[in-house]
Amino acid sequence: MSSNARDSNLANLVIRAARETPHAIAVDAPDGQLSYAELDDQAARLAGALSAAGVEVGDRVALWLAKSTRAVVAMQAALRLGAVYVPIDPDSPGARARKIIVDCDARCLVTDPGRSSPLRAEDPAITSIGSDDPGAIAYEDALATDPLNEPRALDPERLAYILYTSGSTGTPKGVSLSHRAALAFVHWAHETLAASPDDHFSSHAPFHFDLSILDLYVAFSARARVCLIPEGLAYAPRQLVEFIRKHGITVWYSVPSALIMMMEHGGLLELDEPPSRVVFAGEPFPIKHLRRLRARFSSVRLLNFYGPTETNVCTFHEVLDIDPSRVSPVPIGRACCGDEAWAVTAEGARARVGESGELMVRGPTTMTGYWGHPPLGDRAHATGDIVRVVEDGVYEYLGRRDHMVKVRGMRIEIGEIESALLEHPALRHVAVVVVGTGLAARLVAFVCADTRVSLIGVKGHCAQRLPRYMVIDEVRTVDALPRTGNGKIDRRLLTQLATKHEDEHDTDERD
Amino acid sequence: MNATEVNQALEGFITEKLLHGDGADLTLQTPLLEYGIVDSLAMVSLLTFVQNSFGVTIPDGEVSPRNFKTIEALSALIMRVHGEASNGA
Numbered sequence: 001m002s003s004n005a006r007d008s009n010l011a012n013l014v015i016r017a018a019r020e021t022p023h024a025i026a027v028d029a030p031d032g033q034l035s036y037a038e039l040d041d042q043a044a045r046l047a048g049a050l051s052a053a054g055v056e057v058g059d060r061v062a063l064w065l066a067k068s069t070r071a072v073v074a075m076q077a078a079l080r081l082g083a084v085y086v087p088i089d090p091d092s093p094g095a096r097a098r099k100i101i102v103d104c105d106a107r108c109l110v111t112d113p114g115r116s117s118p119l120r121a122e123d124p125a126i127t128s129i130g131s132d133d134p135g136a137i138a139y140e141d142a143l144a145t146d147p148l149n150e151p152r153a154l155d156p157e158r159l160a161y162i163l164y165t166s167g168s169t170g171t172p173k174g175v176s177l178s179h180r181a182a183l184a185f186v187h188w189a190h191e192t193l194a195a196s197p198d199d200h201f202s203s204h205a206p207f208h209f210d211l212s213i214l215d216l217y218v219a220f221s222a223r224a225r226v227c228l229i230p231e232g233l234a235y236a237p238r239q240l241v242e243f244i245r246k247h248g249i250t251v252w253y254s255v256p257s258a259l260i261m262m263m264e265h266g267g268l269l270e271l272d273e274p275p276s277r278v279v280f281a282g283e284p285f286p287i288k289h290l291r292r293l294r295a296r297f298s299s300v301r302l303l304n305f306y307g308p309t310e311t312n313v314c315t316f317h318e319v320l321d322i323d324p325s326r327v328s329p330v331p332i333g334r335a336c337c338g339d340e341a342w343a344v345t346a347e348g349a350r351a352r353v354g355e356s357g358e359l360m361v362r363g364p365t366t367m368t369g370y371w372g373h374p375p376l377g378d379r380a381h382a383t384g385d386i387v388r389v390v391e392d393g394v395y396e397y398l399g400r401r402d403h404m405v406k407v408r409g410m411r412i413e414i415g416e417i418e419s420a421l422l423e424h425p426a427l428r429h430v431a432v433v434v435v436g437t438g439l440a441a442r443l444v445a446f447v448c449a450d451t452r453v454s455l456i457g458v459k460g461h462c463a464q465r466l467p468r469y470m471v472i473d474e475v476r477t478v479d480a481l482p483r484t485g486n487g488k489i490d491r492r493l494l495t496q497l498a499t500k501h502e503d504e505h506d507t508d509e510r511d
Numbered sequence: 512m513n514a515t516e517v518n519q520a521l522e523g524f525i526t527e528k529l530l531h532g533d534g535a536d537l538t539l540q541t542p543l544l545e546y547g548i549v550d551s552l553a554m555v556s557l558l559t560f561v562q563n564s565f566g567v568t569i570p571d572g573e574v575s576p577r578n579f580k581t582i583e584a585l586s587a588l589i590m591r592v593h594g595e596a597s598n599g600a
Contacts, residue, residue, distance in 0.1 A: 091545075456546065463547070
């Protein structure tokens, strides 16, 4: 790898590619294609516009817009200035977008036409680019600004982006990551995947989800192409398989749920030319489905990546032959990217082979800290994930130690949903549990209500406050929430009740 | 087959299979995607239901958020695809 690639600013990947292969396609998106030269030019111009609007090193630039060339240009523009981009789920309601913009104290918001600023009159005013708001800078005008060609030379410890994840107290939590952390992962993934300029990367994950870091920056690092899958198609199995065929995708990266859906309903396994590398992360891949994928795609490299947003990918396992007697998911594997990983038992000792404990991670890919909280420093990040030590340095995922759950790889803090539900005037007590796993995972709310509430009414209430994947699926009204001996809500019993209900109904084809 | 029948059938299916029987407040304009009533999995079962009940196959190109955002939108799509198929026959 050239010494240039070790440059401290993540934005240099595109600048270098634009110099070496200006005409190669960098981004293929629903709103058009950009060559590296075009991406470089647009990013330089938008950086000029941001700079003219007063955005400086370290300022936050919120991005609340659909997956598009515009979103990629905006990220590149922010990075060049040494500003920190903050991607917000474009499907999130305005109330949640506002919470994030206010929490990170953004200087500027880049958004789509048709959206207006989610801020209220009492919030600090910010520059708006691309919205319909009066006073907003039109995106086309921003792109007509004189380019700011030289990216800021930066201390690599400076933040590159903040990814907000669900927070247990009702406010999303901003995981703050530096240029150093991003590049440590990108260099490792580039080598591990043997990425080349001929590669076409899929971009399945939304930009506020950390899987997108691989899709975008490993592609840019390799001077390859990244093909953006619009939000609406992310779980449409046949269109996804057609997308792979049409775009000649060679590197696929997604949560296992998407792959399983494509296998079951999209004809993935019938592809004549599947991607040569299929990477998955975010949740365990049920072994029966992975086994089919392994058997059918015998010459495809299959890689299981593991890591919470706080560490990006910190362990990985390449799936070779799967033992026919295996019943549990494949391991999450060994530490990578220069990170150290170890497990600590309930007694506080380092777990030995055969023992289980909480996975701890320290190293170059870990976050700087949560936005607005003290930095992590040299301390290890406690993942909250319980793992078993399979052999020395090799781990198998067992489950969570807290109320965080995953639905299709998206992190959900039950507390954030419960806080949102309690804002409903008719709800006095609530407890939310998850029933099922992977594709079949569903959120069931047990509520004590003053007046009858309809499921649609509660869903509508959630939809104004939470991203779509956190909207509850079912409401069950109870007189009182069951408590354990020490007065805590008996979530185990509630989960059993919800599961039993599920079995009785046995309604669907969700197996 | 008319729009009212299609609407009723869709309401019935959504209430029974996607809302666990609690169809109170469900209207033709309820935002199905925004409220998380129809997700990707539900879309697959909805497509199967539409195929079995009306003999209408929704082309892949029409499976988009725009066409699934409300019962009204989906119903209009079904009527349109049905009409095109009959005219073509």
